[in-house]
Amino acid sequence: MADPRSYRPRPGEIPTDPGVYRFRDQHGRVIYVGKARSLRPRLSSYFQDLRALHPRTAQMVTTGASVEWTVVRNEVEALQLEYSWIKEFDPRFNVKYRDDKSYPYLAVTMGEEFPRAQVMRGRKRPGTRYFGPYTHAWAIRETMDTLLRVFPVRTCSAGVFRRAEQVGRPCLLGYIDKCSAPCVGRVDPEEHRAIAEDFCAFMAGDSARFVRDLEERMRQASADLDFETAARLRDDLGALRKALERSAVVLSDATDADVYALAEDELEVAVQVFHVRGGRIRGQRGWVSEKGAESTPEVVEHLLQQVYGAERGEDVPREVLVPMLPDGHEEVQEWLTGLRGARVGVRVPQRGDKRTLMQTVARNAEQALARHKVARSGDLTLRSQALQELQEVLELDDAPLRIESFDISHVQGSDVVGSMVVFEDGLARKGEYRRFIVRSGTGDDTAAMHEVLTRRFRHLAAAPTPGADEEGRPTKFAYPPNLVVVDGGRPQVRAAQSALAEVGVADVTVIGLAKRLEEVWNADQDYPVVLPRTSEALYLLQRVRDEAHRFANTFHRQRRSRSMTTSALDGIPGLGPARQQALLRHLGSVKAVRTASVEQLQEVPGVGPALAAVVHERLSGEQPAPAVNLSTGEVLE
CATH class of the missing domain: 3.40.1440.10 (GIY-YIG endonuclease)
Known part of the structure; x- marks a missing residue:
């Protein structure tokens, strides 16, 4: 070094x-x-x-x-x-942005004497026009099959083309008029190239011109009483409209734009782009990349640089819509304008259809990142590598096959809760998750963490056999972990270590994962361990920590929502939360409870004659204030 x-x-x-x-x-x-x-x-x-x-x-x-x-x-x-x-x-x-899969394109080989339309993947070749990318190859083939009756461009391979030339007989597509059959001289090279250029123009978004032309020719043929030609043109027009229906209009002003969105966490960033031509979505692409020290504007700048640096000028759209302007976006606009040969705008959409489309692209980016994480966590080889790395870095005797992570959630010390999540062999075991209501009610994270860890490991220390009671049945917290991960740095780790020592548990390793720099803290070390950003061990620890954070926040929101709601049933002697819920489940609402008779109230499990009389007396007299959600002011029934 x-x-x-x-x-x-x-x-x-x-x-x-x-x-x-x-x-x-x-x-x-x-x-x-x-x-x-x-x-x-x-x-x-x-x-x-x-x-x-x-x-x-x-x-x-x-x-x-x-x-x-x-x-x-x-x-x-x-x-x-x-x-x-x-x-x-x-x-x-x-940082390198790599496609999250190999996308197929509809390619037209304009560099050949007789251009050919085909499905093509991989590196782009000079002299070839590309349209897409598409999500599936079958979508390209369906589109070509629909359009070939209007634009009968060649689709056969070089070998098939040469054999047809030798025998003087076209293939099946030539017989059914889905190929102009240049192989047998039905059209010369210039006529076939004109067909290919019209096909490319339609795919590039100039569709209205061809629709108007077919409509005019159909009306003229009908006026000339040439009904056979009119019927054929009617079918051609239907084929064009069917092809157009496959790509919905998303921008009513027929804009050519590329719409980008990002979804990121501390380690990776997922990018999605929709290619809109003529107001219609013509293709979609995605990348997943490791995230370095770059800020979001820098990520956007380098993304545009890598995407358009290898493109031809005609592939650069009129507008580039991004979630955040890159640093020095005027220079990026000037660079793209030079590539395209015409003005290119780089901006963030604020309202209207473009803002709505940006939100759709953002949802796709979030789902792509989630799918990437699921695929990565489901890889047995990577999970084994992560556990092996953890064993080596933390100097454990064995790989941590069971990991438990704890987190605390509260708002300014109110409704303090804790969470415990369990990962076994690198996968979440949701049936083993536990939630804690912190009884001390303190807003001190370290004190709350100490309480949660004490309550969890007291059961383990008290069991005669780890994970089992006196009769060998699994206890509430069934098995001891190999590794405990807390959300935070050295203070949280020391609080957790103290809790384990107080209950007599000494053979469990405790570490903390601090969010700012993803540092791994150990109570016995003065300095944290910084794992490489590409480390599978760091990726596993991050997933465990983030799952504990999500689980704690979900429980906290539920508790806070219940505590912020007042009800007419509150304050009635003998009517606690469980009986309140029983009344509401049985009768449906507070209003129904208020209008119910004593006999109807007694039908509720757990409500006897005396309690039913008290509830009826309290609610049938002066109408109390309705139930109100204090956070929204909404009146609740």
């Missing part, structure tokens, strides 16, 4: 101009490429105290052995040079 001070340039040597910089390791390999509006403050920020840096940034500067920079005239040039260097050197510390 290198000391960054050994290669830190003197501040006076670094220019204040815009530029691009490269960090190299001891072997001369480029490990990071970045750009800056002013090189001096940006480069100086890398050579501060390592504890103040993001873990990934700290790892980068300690891996590096030298830094160099290139001054450019403006930020647009810096943006272009940064992209070129990232593509050339593929630096290991630059």
Whole structure:
């Protein structure tokens, strides 16, 4: 590990101009490429105290052995040079956005003498027009099958085309008029290319022109009493409209736009983009990437850089809608405008259809991140790797096959609750989850954590056999954990360790996971353990901690909602929460309880004649104040 001070340039040597910089390791390999509006403050920020840096940034500067920079005239040039260097050197510390799956495109090989329409994946080829991406290949084939009767472009492979040329007989599509059969000379290369260009124009969004043309020709044929031609044109028109119905109109102004949205956590970011052409969604793409030290504006800037840097100008839309403007978005707009050859706007939609569409894309990004996490957690190999890493890092005797995590939730010390979640073999065991109402009522997180851990492990310490009672039956907290994870740093860990020591449990390891830098704290160590951002062990700990946080917050919201609701049944002697719930379940509402007779009240389980008389007397006299939700002011029945 290198000391960054050994290669830190003197501040006076670094220019204040815009530029691009490269960090190299001891072997001369480029490990990071970045750009800056002013090189001096940006480069100086890398050579501060390592504890103040993001873990990934700290790892980068300690891996590096030298830094160099290139001054450019403006930020647009810096943006272009940064992209070129990232593509050339593929630096290991630059965030890379990789497709979460291989998307199929509808491709038309305009570079060939007889262009061919086909499904194509992988790297884009020069001389080929691409439409999409589509979610499924069958969607492309259905679209092509519908449009071939109007645009009979070639779809066969080179081998089939050559065989048809040799025998002088077209394939089936040629016989049913879904191919213009250039292989047997029905059309010459110029006529076939015109058909392919019309097909591309329709797929690019210029659909209204073809619909109007077919309608006009159909009306003219009908006026000329050529009903056979009119019927054929009617069917062609129906095929075009059917193809258009497959992509719903989302923007009524026929805008060409790419709409981006992000969903992120501490470790990863999921990106979704909808490609809208002519107001219709023509394709969708997604990426999932590791998250470095970049802020959201920087993530957006590098995303646009990687997406459009390899695109042709005609693939850049008129508008790029993003969840947050990138730093220096004017320079990004200028760069995209240069690629497209016409004005490109980069902005955040604030209202209307575009804002609604952005929310839809955001939901897709959230679901993509959730699916990615589920797939990752379901991988047995990765789970085993995570448990093995935890065993090595924490110096455990065995892999922590059972992990319990605890969290505290409250609002300014009110309705304090705790949660316990259980992961076995890296998977959640929801049947083992437990909730705690903190009896001390204190807003001190460490005191509440101490109480929760004491109550949980008192059962374990009291059992003659771990996880079983005197007769061998499983106890309330069935099995002892190999590892306890608390949400927080050293104070929370020490409170948990103290609780275990007080009840006599000494063979359970306790650690804390602090959110700010994802540091792993151990009560016996003065400094935290910082796991690599790509570590499966860190990913597992984060999932365990976040699940405990979610479970605690859910319970706290339920408690707070109940405590903020007043009812006419409150304050009646002998009518506690359980009997109140029984009355409401049996009769349906407070209003029905108020109008019920004594005999009807006695039908409720747990309500005897004396209590029924008290309830009837209290509620049938002067009408009490209605039930009110104090948080919303809503009157509840």
